[in-house]
Amino acid sequence: MTRISGGRSLKEEPNDTKIGLEIHFQVKGRKLFCECLGEESVLELxxxxxxxSVVSGEKSDKDAAAMQESSKGKEYEYIKTENSCLVEMDEEPPHLPGRETLETAVVVSLIMGCRIVDNVHFMRKIVIDGSNTSGFQRTGIIGLHGNFKGNSRNIGITSVTLEEEACKKVREEGEKIVYNLDRLGIPLIEISTDPDMRSPKEAREVAQSIGLAVKQSGMIRREASSIRQDLNVSIKGGNRVEIKGVQSLSQIEKVLSKEIERQESLIEIANVLKGRAVSTGLLLEDLTNSNYFKDYELFSKGAKSGKKIFGFTLPGLSGVLNNGRFRLGKEIAERLKVVGIGGFIHSDELPNYGIGENEKQEISRKLGSKTDDAFGLIVLEPTKIEVCIEIIQNRIKDALGGVPAETRGATENGTRYLRPLAGSSRMYPETDIPLIRLDPSYLKEVEKKLPPTVEQRVNLLEALGVPRQEAFNSLWKEYDDVLESFVNEFGNPKICAKFLSVVFSSEPPDLQKAKTLINRFSKGNIPSESLESLYQDGEFGLSENRKIMLTKNESLDFTLILKDQHEMKEIGVDFKIKSEDTEKLVRIIESVIEENKSLIKERGEGSFKLIMGKVMKEARGQFEGKEISELLTKKIRDVIGKSDN
Amino acid sequence: MSDTIESGDKVEVQWKGTKFSGMFISKDEKVTVIKLQNGYNLSLENSSIGSISLLSKFVQRKFSEEKVTGEGKRVFVLGTGGTIASYVDYETGAVKPAETPQEMLHAQPDLAKIASIGTEIILNILSEDMQKADWINIAKKVYERISERDGVVITHGTDVLSFTSSALSFLIENPKAPIVFTASQRSPDRPSSDAFFNLKGAVRVAQSDVGQVCVVMHSSTSDDALDIHSGVRLRKMHSSRRDAFKSINSEPIGRVDRDLRIQWRKYEKINEKPMKLYDKLSEKVGLLYFYPGLSEELFEKFAQVNDGLILAGTGLGHITNRFASRVKEYTSQGKIIGMTTQCLYGAVDLEVYTTGRNLLEAGVIPLHDMLPEVAYTKLSFLLGNFDVDTARNLLDKNLRGEISERRTE
Structure with missing residues (x-):
């Protein structure tokens, strides 16, 4: 992929690396097309x-990826769960999407600066690895052509789609894959960016910023597995490679760096091979009865169980299969593995596996290898050798062109081959769901509910005295509202921020640690350092026997509870006792004073005790006595003062 | 929009201040559908579209011309509506039913491995729109095919499939080749469709020696076995599941396993008795589901317009005592009134309660464990082809396995 770098700013180093992101977020609440709950890991039933099976208009139309998967002849077992119904079983048509879910998708699209579609038109995207019982994933575009402000440049947003989550793979048993239905159908919002990022670091930063921005909707599931990224990356002279299933932000940078290294080495290999007599005419020899492999258990055992040991030339490939950065051998092995052929070894690896230098030379001679030729060895059922050779030939052809366009999976140490790059021609309309109109009046209503932007929130917290980094941290972990309330209630923004960052540093928040810290907090023993080292039982006690504790609410979210002798009140995200309730107290006092104006005028300050009793009837338990008495004294004086005039 | 833009053309669209290219799919009075390059359809309100301009015309790709009929004993697949084979054009997103043998084998290439396939679309209507005349037409077509000793598979919508299978059971006596119905509960454009396995299984059964009309459908929600039901003993018992069809008051007559091997239980083989086609069905037969509150007026109207009446009574076969004298009036006029149970499972018995005895007294014929729909098609067949006395006499006799003496469940 070459591109004329016309509009690029001069400050940037020339760089043809192009990275695009597809970020997936699970949405809270019910599943997308049924009323089942979106909780994972529940009872199995x-x-x-x-x-x-896949059918299409013409053979050549059949999506290459889909074809390959289907040719595997797989069977799929699905485990039913408490949170799955006939819809997940593909035994009942989908129901209409939930209102809240749809609204979240629209909110996210607006956060991404997208234009919202006039009608949501759900499609069936063919996916036949069994991860969807139907054989397709239902997906619809909500927003298009957006724009997101990254750190160093604007990132184009291709689209925001709303789709159903796939099944969770439990295990593979030979030709059978076992899936669990609990995750199937959880709403997923996918944000696809244009290939606008230029480095792994920038990709990580953009992914993080987008994640933060989207979390402001308050509707994104918190589970660690609920956010996943797919990456698209190409370098100069290469092709687009899609990387599936990057599970964390920190993994993005590492996976991309490794992948770019891989692509660069493949381009170097292509350059090396230009000067060589590379050919896909592999000379095949049955070496089952030879003596070379008696010390290599995999081969000798295989031969005893009826398999054959095959040797074949790899013309022109010596020194690129496994040599420093060159790992073409691994590329071939990965392609073979996806069709269930393992144990491929080659001459660049030898001597090894109990095969000595002498044997290597002999095999080479026997196969008639020339100077630049390598050879490969495999133990295999004779019926499979044809497929095996064809796969190797195809990979060699690809090697001449540098980087093959393909879909790869993220691993601990980089990526591994999954399948050819899926084409775009495998979607057709979902006829069981009508068009869903998003008319301008609906959009206006949703726009009113848009959350403040990340920048606005951070600025507000900063204005309260919270350090900027702590403010970001609170947004990322979604306790910014709690932090705001704490600062409003207790002052000490830096201490509050640090305190909460410790409480929320783990997922789920560490209750024990929170209690301990709250205890220290309540005794006025507010340390400025090493909060984490404090461990004791306790809750945060306020005056009038009130306590604050961190606990789980009905929807299993962590929240702060305000407790006194009368009631438990959830104050989690609405923890704003002071600002809201002082007004309420003022109203209570004023109304009592109004009712008893003559009494006050008559008795002056002597009326205090009587009036205080009346106020307490209404305000008890909600306000501190001290606050009430101070305010009441002031108000009574106002009345007396007035009457004096 | 220019008139020259047709479905499939590549266009550029101006919309909400942005523009993109895609494939024009359709336009109605409200919405224009554009397919984006990544496969998604956008349904844009006509009023929100700035302009659409043609980029390039659509070039139709040709269907492959290779002629395949498959290998194995010949089977004729007759389509009656309800798609069991179709293909998706992912370029335009259109789903098309397979009509010719070529298309059928393209959509279901595995069929060619087990049979030489002939196909004919004899009807293309929704199952619920089916009329008695359609049953006769289907029976005639099937009769033609099986006269040449080719097994026949009839694909059918699921909704009223058991009516048609029952009608054909009566209309064709001693078939000389298998007559097998099959259908699908999930449309065949879906990779998960039950159509693939159902059709393969049905073709296998159509290559066997079965001499009674049967229906082949999923036994469970899994793709691991198919039940072979007698055409007069089954009913659709679920609105959407793959295993909607159940044999009622009898076991399925056989099973097809995942490797398409048939395990028969008790079934009728093709016999040497002469085959006969009956080509009439009485239009003056009705089926009435009794319910508390059914008005006498409605019951009378229903009975007046029909010569034969099948009642789906409550429990052991009851309707309100208030209608007993009316019933007697009609039976003495020569009308035939048969009683089945809306419980479906179990037989009617009019001897147990006074109500039942009153109905017997009034001339109601108890129809044992025959299903209401089967009794309805049977009486239509009897009154269409025989005189009233013969019809009355045969209604409660077992002709095609629709009645059994023993029930084990």
């Missing part, structure tokens, strides 16, 4: 088995 038996299972059933299915197969999938």
């Amino acid at each position: 038996g299972s059933f088995e299915r197969k999938l």
